Amino acid sequence: MTNGFLKRAALAAMLATSSLVPAVVAHAADEAAPGAKIIVTYKDDIATLDPAIGYDWQNWSMINAMFSRLIDYPAGTSELKPSLAESYTVSDDGKTYTFKLRDGVKFTNGRPLVASDVKYSIERTVNPKTQSPGAGFYHSISGYDAMTSGKADSLDGVKVVDDHTVEFTLTQPDATFLNDLALNFASIVPKEAVDAAGGDFGKKPVGSGAFILKEWTVGQRLVFEKNPDYFVKDRPRIDGYTVEIGQEPLVALLRLQKGEVDIAGDGIPPAKYLEMKKSKDFEGMIVDRQQLETSYVTLNTQVKPFDNVKVRQAVNMAINKDRIIRIINGRAVPANQVLPPLMAGYDKDYKGYAYDVEKAKALLAEAGLKDGFSTELYTSNTDPQPRIAQAIQQDLAAIGVKAEIKALANPNVIAAGGTQGQAAMVWSGGLGWIADFPDPSDFYGPILSCSSAVAGGWNWSWYCNKDMEPRAQAADALPLPAKATERNAEWGKIFTEIQEKDAPWIPVFNERRVVAKSKRMGGEDQIYIDPTRVIDYDAIYVKK
Template sequence: MTKWLVSTALALSLASPAVAADYQPDPNAKPGGSITITYKDDVATLDPAIGYDWQNWSMIKSIFDGLMDYVPGTTELRPGLADSYEISPDGTTFTFKLRPGVKFHNGREMTAEDVKYSLDRVTSPATQSPGAGFFASIKGYDQMMDGSATSLAGVTVVDPLTVRVELSRPDATFLHVMALNFASVVPREAVEAAGGDFGKQPVGTGAYKLAEWTLGQKLVFEKNADYWREGVPYLDSIVFEVGQEPIVALLRLQKGEVDVPGDGIPPAKFVEVMGDPAQAARVVEGGQLHTGYITLNVTVPPLDKPEVRKAINMAINKERITQIINGRAKPATQPLPPSMPGYTEGYAGYPFDVEGAKKLLADAGLADGFETELFVMNTDPNPRIAQAIQQDLAAIGVKASIQSLAQANVIEAGGAGTAPMIWSGGMAWIADFPDPSNFYGPILGCSGAAEGGWNWAKYCNKALDAKATEADSITDPAKTEERMKLWSDVYMGVMEDAPWVPVFNEQRYTMKSERMGGADALYVDPVSIPVNYDYVYVK
């Protein structure tokens, strides 16, 4: 799972009908049975246009489908509700042929009208979708945003099983966008009947449908007997128990009462679990498109000086921080994780050099250091990581007071631009899709620096933005190498400006009970985070 397919970037530019090789079901899989998953927190929503956290992502993916999908356990694109697709030679028109006979959970057959309605809905300001910006390349998006249109001009229903999407510019990531939860196809009548509560009454075409939801206690998914993919899902039902402390969930797994602890292995128990052969045998490890970082707000003095930001990069002992999480990560040198296309091989990043950092501060007129604030999410191990960062900064004369807050409060401060520094742990970026553009626009691009955005460094380099747009306009598969070189240049430009301290690239660890079957990759699925429920089974 740590080897990603650069070919995912190639699959975006085919100018003829394309169908990916499909997944071969596990010959050992047995249908039937129920499994129990635990989470500490309740689920906020199951509306695919709204849900955007690691907890509900795979749940939503099991209830809904989009035109595109990924081969389970990989980052390889395949058609979903689209039976096939064609792309115009200039890369701006996508024509999708839909699978016939696909039914929503309410029994109605899905048509091209549902695809258009769903794309109009996710880009409507009234929906307040955090994923609306992913669709910015579709013609008419700007008019939807400013309220001058109520429908995307670029999405046309050709016939009941054909939909055409026209872009205002070539977009090498568009098929990945069509595989996001935000692009899920929903039935208008169910959305309208829910009266604003579709997130609690979801209706999709997915492998499972919601059977029960007792707030604060549990959600029950049951198998969709009419699912359009033959042979799956295997399970009859899935029970998601909420309000379970991670340590209690681990104890229950050891007793056979829980099949997957959704919150993972508690940090405080990690060494104990890995030291016990019986427990370690049930641990699944996988890579992820993730970087943990410190944001440096470039609008707050003295962090507005590049040499100060570079000094902070040189002050942080990343090796020591990885030990705080029991070595479950590798030190990072740049924003992109190593498994992402566009990663710059051989780039060493800023060295850990306390004396060099002090000199940079002195050159900036801050030989005596300065005072600042470091915001951090208040769940373990993040406060401990913040303390290590605080100690490293103190060694160069920077006195950082720690503001340890609930996740929502840290996100709010980051979006508002009131936090000078933020340790991203527990909120760090995991790519929505396996392409370097997804690590830039939302968290480093000028658009993400707007109030409420996820670019907490409030960093905006318009020359790099232009280069990023140039990279994503390259859709010719013969020029993939050129596109990735542009992306490498973008991230090297970011590192020269130093709005971040990239700290580590974390591995994912989870556990499964002895009775769970299916490839390990399904339990650390890179896009159905955290688990691909459609393909796991009970042995």
């Protein structure tokens, strides 16, 4: 047994974003104030805090901070390290992973965490009754197919050796399996708390992470307090935080300027961005970073007329992406494919669908729709998303497509996208895909694979190409770093072929992430726009 395979996978993941993620630098003069609490604002309420279900940038950070996983990323990095696991080994063939659990870890209900909790938590995520959008990440565990098809109620590839040892057996090597175990979906939860919640665990969460949910007044606030029994030394660095709900982004920024708010969670609206960038009053309050992100329009391949590839190709050609980027003050570059430019596997030679209104009209005519058609376009109701949706609406109108805009709160957009047949088109802006981990496979499994085309999933195109599935699985099995070049090239081909032949998306832009924080908040930028959790609540702090 050796952990060499694991180290290679972790190193490859780290190198994939080495230009994106600087090392965390400690500043002796920037010490954390003891006992500090902070205020964070959002316009929309949180949908859920259940780690098996929550999957948007808004709740991801909070869930991450409430729960623990076998493997995790130290603050501000993409380097995998043990967390709940004290140590681990990986077999030479890369198919057996054995984890030794850390002693003394307790859930916030007081019960010790044991290996059977690990097995239960992974099986809960995979179980189709849970409707977890992350189930597909664990496809390589032996017994996955049997469980997801309803033929088994457990995973034979997850074995409890004893209270402090758990073993995973995979059907094939999976270079990203350790990354998968660092995702929120692999957070360890106590079965008795899930059962006691009676289907409402997302509102009554119990974990073993840095924070505990003490209050949730729907539509008003969530209050989190420091977990005094958290097993990571010197974390968290604040005693708690309150998330205030219902704050318009512009109002939140005014309150932030007055010192009443510490993090404006919805970011900086374009109307305010240039003013803040130029004003000395906001110096040191803007965090602006590149990210592995693509914003796109999903086209529901299961409903008419988007079940016709010519229609999907036509609407791709109808969108003026440069004009849309001007709406957000140029804080993005045009996207022509699923993968963002900084991701390994990105095909620099692929041009995608050029903006061509006449050719788009011709394709619609070939599809028997020369007079166009009517449809619906779902979007988040937080600025600037409705304005971007209006720009898309205008572009579509130029080719005869009449799109009614449905501007809803984020949880409602997510629900519509994850309901088969409901949302014909979804503008993902504000909910655009940010990499869970720095590997191209993360832009396939959870959002384009057959296993993610399920109720509650994030494959809002409901796209399933069964001929592509074995190619994706084979690419996943190529070991890192030995086959990195071959692996990245194959993933690049998969994504460009999907877009060229099937066009389930309209890739619109790759956006920079911008966050506004108060001047009293300390720390490096990456803990406010973290590569794996958006805001790292474990590591943020108030300056002394």
